[in-house]
Amino acid sequence: MEKVEAVLKKNSYVEQIWVYGNSYESQLVAVVVPIEVRLWKVRIIFTPQPDIPDHTNERKVTQTWQLIGV
Numbered sequence: 432m433e434k435v436e437a438v439l440k441k442n443s444y445v446e447q448i449w450v451y452g453n454s455y456e457s458q459l460v461a462v463v464v465p466i467e468v469r470l471w472k473v474r475i476i477f478t479p480q481p482d483i484p485d486h487t488n489e490r491k492v493t494q495t496w497q498l499i500g501v
Contacts, residue, residue, distance in 0.1 A: 435459065444469050 432450045439448050439461070447464040 432459065435461075439463070 446466045449462045452459040
């Protein structure tokens with residue numbers, strides 16, 4: 432589980448992470464605390480703008496994904 436935590440912690444949007452699992456279950460549980468400021472920036476970028484044509488919003492989304500490395 433430490434390896435999973437280490438990999439997920441490398442994400443630039445993750446502030447804290449805790450992963451739990453036991454040998455009787457086939458799944459893990461993760462609690463992730465995001466970096467709130469970064470989430471707000473992404474939320475603002477992806478908020479639909481009714482007065483802007485759709486193709487402009489699509490371009491903005493594509494540029495944003497490229498900027499954050501997704």
